[in-house]
Structures are given as C-alpha cells and as structure tokens.
Amino acid sequence: MKKKKRLGLKIGIGVLVLLLAALAFAGNYLVDFAIVRKEEAKDVAPESTVTAENQAVIEANTEKIKEQTAQWLTNVRQEEAQLESEDGLQLKGDVFWTDPDSHKWLIAVHGYTGRRQDMQDVAGFYGLQGYNVLTPDMRAHGESQGKYIGMGWLDRKDVLGWIQYVIDLDDQAEIILHGISMGAATVMMTSGEELPPQVKGIVEDCGYTSVWDIFSDELSYLFHLPDFPILYAADGIAWLRAGYEFKGASALEQVKKSQVPILFIHGSEDNFVHTDMVYELYEACQSPKEILVIQGAGHGEAYKMDPNLYFDTVFTFLEKECS
Incomplete structure (x- = not known):
C-alpha cells in the first residue's frame, strides 16, 4: 500500500x-x-478592416506626404545624435535643424520593430511649422543597442534622456513628444514621470493601455x-x-499622473490596438486633453487617412494648450 x-x-x-x-x-x-530584438519589421497585426475605398485614399495621401517629406529633408541640416541609456546602451538618433533660431522642438517616437526614419513623415509636418526635430531609434531597434524591446516602459527612461539631450542643445527648447503605436505608448508612459518644464505637450497616436493588454489581445x-x-x-x-513586467508597464496608470497636456488620436478601424483603448486613456488622463478619432483609418493610418484634419487638430491643440 x-x-x-x-x-x-x-x-x-x-x-x-x-x-x-x-x-x-x-x-x-x-x-x-514578443520582445526579443527583431532584425526586420514584424507584422503581427490582424488583417485590416479598412475598406478598399479608404485604403485608396490612404495610399494617395501617403504618396503626397512622401513628396512633402523629401522636399523638407532637402532644406534641413541633419546630424546624428547619440545617447547612453541609464543601463549603458548606446542609443542613436537624428537631429533635423529646420531653423536654428527656433526653440520649438519635436521628439518623434516610432513604433514596434520600426526605426527612426519611420517618423520622418510626421516630422516634416512639424518642420513646416518651424520645429526642429529629434527622431531616436528606440532600444533594440534600428542602430540603437539592446536585446529586449521595452514596449514603451524601458523606453520612457530613454526618452527622458533624449529630452535632456535636446535641452543641452537648446536650453530654451519648448518640446513636444509625438509617438505612434508603441511610440505612443512610450510618450504616454513618459508623461507620468517628472518632466522638465521644457516639455510642453504630448501627442499620442494609437497607443495601447498597457503591455499586458496588447499582449493579451x-x-x-x-x-x-x-x-x-x-x-x-x-x-x-x-x-x-x-527587467520589466507586462502588467506594471501601463500607459493608463501613467497618464493619470501626467501634468502636461495630451492629445489622444486613434483610427476608428484600428483592430490591432483597439479603438476602445483611446477612450479609456482619455478618461484616465487628468491633465488638459483632447481626443480625435479619424473615421475610416486603421492602425497607424490616421494621419494618412485625413492629414489636414489630423495636423490641423495637432497644431491647434498645441497652440491652445502648450504655448
């Protein structure tokens, strides 16, 4: 027995x-x-639900935007930027001097498995408004070092470093953070940190509520x-x-602590980072805020679907809340 x-x-x-x-x-x-460095962009999004008609609009607008970006790039001075992260990684970026006499600055943050060049189209719109621009490669992306993708949580500390980098270039800088997808989660996660007064506002486009939530989906x-x-x-x-937990990496909790204005943007047809998330984030934010949902746009396509509405809203918000 x-x-x-x-x-x-x-x-x-x-x-x-x-x-x-x-x-x-x-x-x-x-x-x-999910988070080990990828040498090539990884498409993990579900099949788009954007209509063929709207996709044609997006493609036509994208072509026009690319032409605008190319023109802007010919008129700016570009230089490489380098920063050491708190944990010793060498991070790379580009600085675009639109106007050396301007104190308006944009830090543009790319998405998951992207690279800094992905944000040049957005940067071009800011450049036309007189902004100088910094586009960093996030850790474990592009030319920046790192084995693990930070999903915004590790990157928030890196963005604090990039903010200081800009301040060292221009101590009168007035800085806007603008991120798309993981970049949007990054700038929202940064919003809950203690920020220097030079940071005037944040634009987040299709960011997720938390790393746990997006990985659950x-x-x-x-x-x-x-x-x-x-x-x-x-x-x-x-x-x-x-070095981080998915549950603790929460943009939702960080925007509750934000002291700077945030513009929340999303596409109505985003079935990757579901559109419901933008409403949760907007409601949680306690600082000055606005929300814009672009009808017909999928994930990361809001500014391509309706660039006039998108950037008119961005710059009106920044003028009203961040000047």
Whole structure:
C-alpha cells in the first residue's frame, strides 16, 4: 500500500514538473516572440478592416506626404545624435535643424520593430511649422543597442534622456513628444514621470493601455489562447530576462499622473490596438486633453487617412494648450 502511495506521489510530482517545464517553455517562447530584438519589421497585426475605398485614399495621401517629406529633408541640416541609456546602451538618433533660431522642438517616437526614419513623415509636418526635430531609434531597434524591446516602459527612461539631450542643445527648447503605436505608448508612459518644464505637450497616436493588454489581445488572435497560464508565466519571465513586467508597464496608470497636456488620436478601424483603448486613456488622463478619432483609418493610418484634419487638430491643440 505504501509503495503504491509513494509511486502515486512520484507520478504526481513528475506530472507537475512536466507541466511547469511546459509552462516555462511556453512563457519563454512568448517572450522571445514578443520582445526579443527583431532584425526586420514584424507584422503581427490582424488583417485590416479598412475598406478598399479608404485604403485608396490612404495610399494617395501617403504618396503626397512622401513628396512633402523629401522636399523638407532637402532644406534641413541633419546630424546624428547619440545617447547612453541609464543601463549603458548606446542609443542613436537624428537631429533635423529646420531653423536654428527656433526653440520649438519635436521628439518623434516610432513604433514596434520600426526605426527612426519611420517618423520622418510626421516630422516634416512639424518642420513646416518651424520645429526642429529629434527622431531616436528606440532600444533594440534600428542602430540603437539592446536585446529586449521595452514596449514603451524601458523606453520612457530613454526618452527622458533624449529630452535632456535636446535641452543641452537648446536650453530654451519648448518640446513636444509625438509617438505612434508603441511610440505612443512610450510618450504616454513618459508623461507620468517628472518632466522638465521644457516639455510642453504630448501627442499620442494609437497607443495601447498597457503591455499586458496588447499582449493579451495578441495571444488571443494569433494563438487563440487565454491569458492564463501562459501570459502570467511570460510576465514573470520578462521581469527576469528584460527587467520589466507586462502588467506594471501601463500607459493608463501613467497618464493619470501626467501634468502636461495630451492629445489622444486613434483610427476608428484600428483592430490591432483597439479603438476602445483611446477612450479609456482619455478618461484616465487628468491633465488638459483632447481626443480625435479619424473615421475610416486603421492602425497607424490616421494621419494618412485625413492629414489636414489630423495636423490641423495637432497644431491647434498645441497652440491652445502648450504655448
């Protein structure tokens, strides 16, 4: 009888060990899939629900915007920027001097698996308004060092460093942060930190409420799995490997602490970072705020769907709330 009990106990322990090993494997796989550096842009978004008619508008506007950007780039002085992060990574960026006498500055923050060049189109619109521009590569992206993608949480401290970089260039700088997708989450997460008075406002475009929330959505539509137990395992593994937890990396909690004005922008047809998130973020924000939802636009396409409405709203907001 005792032998049978011992055998049953051993089998039970063996099964438990196997389950824990499988869970650790799955959690590690999710961390590798989601936040280990990618050498090429990774498309993890679901199939777009943007109509063919609206997609044609987006493509036509994109072509015009690219022409505007190319013209702007021929008229500015560009220089490389470099910064060391708090944890010793070498981060790279570009500075565009539209007008050396201007104290208006934009720090433009790109999205997941993107690079600093992705923000040049947005930068061009600011350049036409007299802004000098800094476009950094986020850690683990482009020419910046790093093994793990920060999803905005690690990057918020890097953005604080880039803010100081601009202030060192121009101690009278009036700085706007503008991010798209992960870049939007980054600038929102930065908003909850203690910011120098030179930071005047933030524009976030299609940012997510938290890293946990966006990964929960991805786990559901990519793998058809619930949060428990894999996302919980990955959360702990991310803390051990990358130094942050998905649940703690919350733009929603950070905007509650923001002292600077925030403009929240989203596309109505965004089925990657769901449009519902922008309303949650807007409601949570306690600083001066506005919201703009561009009808017909998918993820990251709001300024391409209706550039006039988008940038008229941006610069009207900045003039009203941030001057």
